[in-house]
Amino acid sequence: MNEKKIKKSEERCTLQEILDVIGGKWAMSIIYALFPGKKRFSELERMISGINTRMLVKELKNMEENKIVTREVFATVPPTVEYTLTEKGKKLEPIINELYKWGLEYVG
Amino acid sequence: MNEKKIKKSEERCTLQEILDVIGGKWAMSIIYALFPGKKRFSELERMISGINTRMLVKELKNMEENKIVTREVFATVPPTVEYTLTEKGKKLEPIINELYKWGLEYVG
Numbered sequence: 022m023n024e025k026k027i028k029k030s031e032e033r034c035t036l037q038e039i040l041d042v043i044g045g046k047w048a049m050s051i052i053y054a055l056f057p058g059k060k061r062f063s064e065l066e067r068m069i070s071g072i073n074t075r076m077l078v079k080e081l082k083n084m085e086e087n088k089i090v091t092r093e094v095f096a097t098v099p100p101t102v103e104y105t106l107t108e109k110g111k112k113l114e115p116i117i118n119e120l121y122k123w124g125l126e127y128v129g
Numbered sequence: 130m131n132e133k134k135i136k137k138s139e140e141r142c143t144l145q146e147i148l149d150v151i152g153g154k155w156a157m158s159i160i161y162a163l164f165p166g167k168k169r170f171s172e173l174e175r176m177i178s179g180i181n182t183r184m185l186v187k188e189l190k191n192m193e194e195n196k197i198v199t200r201e202v203f204a205t206v207p208p209t210v211e212y213t214l215t216e217k218g219k220k221l222e223p224i225i226n227e228l229y230k231w232g233l234e235y236v237g
Contacts, residue, residue, distance in 0.1 A: 036158055036225075037179060039232030044152060050144055071145060087236075109235045116231060117144075119224045124147030127217045128195075 042087045047072055047080045049117055052106065055090065056114050059105040084110075150195045155180055155188045157225055160214065163198065164222050167213040192218075 043049060047069065054060060054068045066077055081104060084090045089110040095101040151157060155177065162168060162176045174185055189212060192198045197218040203209040 035232060035236070036161055036229055037177075039228065039236050040154065040157055042232075042236055043228075044154065044157060046148065046152065049148055049152060053144055069145075112231055112235070113228075116224060116227045119227070120147065120151075121144055123220055123224060124143060124150075127220070128143070128147050128150055 055106045163214045170210045
């Protein structure tokens with residue numbers, strides 16, 4: 022009984038850790054926007070309604086640290102910054118699609 | 130092209146609406162804790178490490194309004210409050226389990 026309790030509590034800690042990575046207000050919307058392929062910062066900003074520049078910078082930095090997106094800077098004038106999903110990030114596609122289907126049925 | 134853009138933007142709005150319902154810092158952890166069956170408020174509080182009473186009250190209220198959980202009050206002394214997942218909430222089980230598997234492979 023005690024062992025089970027500890028295991029359960031560890032499990033939930035891990036779920037919490039996962040949600041710290043992708044459970045923010047914007048992370049899944051950004052990942053969703055990146056499913057079709059790489060996007061410039063300015064494109065993401067236009068695509069995700071309601072997000073502001075500061076939040077998008079912060080979320081993308083967090084997602085880069087967590088290896089969900091990669092960031093490439095091109096030496097154009099002005100510089101171009103492009104974001105791409107990593108393999109780890111791409112693995113979320115079926116899950117976010119299922120979540121989206123759930124939402125269409127039950128929320129929207 | 131324009132039509133597609135508008136459609137895409139609408140889609141993302143809806144995903145954002147979905148995330149407003151279940152994308153908070155704690156919602157998925159609460160749903161996860163309720164998968165095995167109904168739980169008292171005090172049990173949820175113990176099960177979800179790091180959450181405080183105020184946040185749990187707030188999240189459960191939000192989830193009740195969004196028909197993800199139902200709340201039952203029993204006239205014991207002191208009163209007992211129990212929470213159960215609705216059918217809508219239970220439909221999230223495979224999705225959250227997949228998210229959890231993703232996390233075990235890539236985060237934990």
